[in-house]
Amino acid sequence: MDKSKVFIAKNAGQEVVKYISKYCDCGMWDKNSGIPRKKLLEAIQNADGLIIPGDIKVDEELLSKAPKLKVVCNTAVGYDNFDLKAMKERNVVGTNTPNILNDSVADLVFTLILSTARRAVELDRYVRNNKWHVGDEKNLFGIDVHHRTIGIIGLGRIGEAIAKRAKFGFDMEVLYYNRHRKIEAEEKLGIKYAGFETLIKKSDFIVLMTPFTKETYRLVDYREFEMMKDTAIFINASRGQTVNEHALIGALKNGQILGAGLDVYEHEPIKKDNPLLELNNVVLLPHIGSATEKTRSDMIMMAAENAIKVLNGEEAPNVVPELKL
Ligand code: GLV
Numbered sequence: 001m002d003k004s005k006v007f008i009a010k011n012a013g014q015e016v017v018k019y020i021s022k023y024c025d026c027g028m029w030d031k032n033s034g035i036p037r038k039k040l041l042e043a044i045q046n047a048d049g050l051i052i053p054g055d056i057k058v059d060e061e062l063l064s065k066a067p068k069l070k071v072v073c074n075t076a077v078g079y080d081n082f083d084l085k086a087m088k089e090r091n092v093v094g095t096n097t098p099n100i101l102n103d104s105v106a107d108l109v110f111t112l113i114l115s116t117a118r119r120a121v122e123l124d125r126y127v128r129n130n131k132w133h134v135g136d137e138k139n140l141f142g143i144d145v146h147h148r149t150i151g152i153i154g155l156g157r158i159g160e161a162i163a164k165r166a167k168f169g170f171d172m173e174v175l176y177y178n179r180h181r182k183i184e185a186e187e188k189l190g191i192k193y194a195g196f197e198t199l200i201k202k203s204d205f206i207v208l209m210t211p212f213t214k215e216t217y218r219l220v221d222y223r224e225f226e227m228m229k230d231t232a233i234f235i236n237a238s239r240g241q242t243v244n245e246h247a248l249i250g251a252l253k254n255g256q257i258l259g260a261g262l263d264v265y266e267h268e269p270i271k272k273d274n275p276l277l278e279l280n281n282v283v284l285l286p287h288i289g290s291a292t293e294k295t296r297s298d299m300i301m302m303a304a305e306n307a308i309k310v311l312n313g314e315e316a317p318n319v320v321p322e323l324k325l
Helices: 014-021 037-043 060-065 084-089 102-117 120-128 157-170 183-189 196-202 222-227 245-253 293-311
Strands: 005-008 025-028 049-052 071-074 093-095 149-153 173-177 205-208 233-236 259-262 282-284
Touching: 005 014, 005 293, 014 025, 014 293, 037 060, 049 293, 060 084, 071 293, 084 093, 093 293, 102 120, 102 157, 102 205, 102 233, 102 259, 102 282, 149 157, 149 196, 157 173, 157 183, 173 196, 196 222, 222 245, 245 259
Parallel strands: 005 025, 005 049, 049 071, 071 093, 149 173, 149 205, 205 233, 233 259, 259 282
Antiparallel strands: none
């Protein structure tokens, strides 16, 4: 019998190719740039398994070009790039990479919290531009993070890792909002469930950490920014679509909130004329939540193991809930 074929649509390194090659024929896009859609569609014509970064859309077009496809493995925890209905109809399994990135993403969220509160990026530019003078101390003030209130919207595994840092690292009061209350986490972490509006109104730091679904599209919109404290800092490390970016830009420009720390945007990479690029009270990162060498290499290996399990007819550990049989 012919070996199954797996295509890796990103430069994942030779270790993962070696692992997959023990079981399957393995092809890989080995350039350090995103694979053009046309090349991807050509490369997957005979593929049984596909490993992708989370920004490749798995839709009807892609699925129709890969009639043998049995499994698509995201190297991301989010899977809003999957057309779940189309995948289900074609019996294509989808997997993600949960858990192993929790701590790296939580660290990144705190990078955003601290750098916005203490204006680290803005003041780095200030030093480099030779603007630092004796006596300008007051111009350099930021706000405290410790002992203040953080509100986490979406208390999944990453949300819990953020709560832990906030509570035990920074003595913060931690509020959370989630579809379901999490009593065990409340007891373990000493955190409090709050209604959505209460959290928005009371928090000094509002962290958006929900997956992007139909229900969370623009969850934070004009109304929510109006309800925030004018000293609040808004952090988004989930998906750009969970916030109305126009409303956010307005709130940052007219002093409705103090600042924002963003890792995600409505359009990625960010467009050159995005007004966020002109604002000083926002820290902008290029969607790097899980992007440490160790975590990303663990994620690609996890995706590869998922692919091999499915292709060997075994149960894969990380099939996304909507596509579980
Ligand atoms: C990154 O955004 C992920 O979903 O892992």
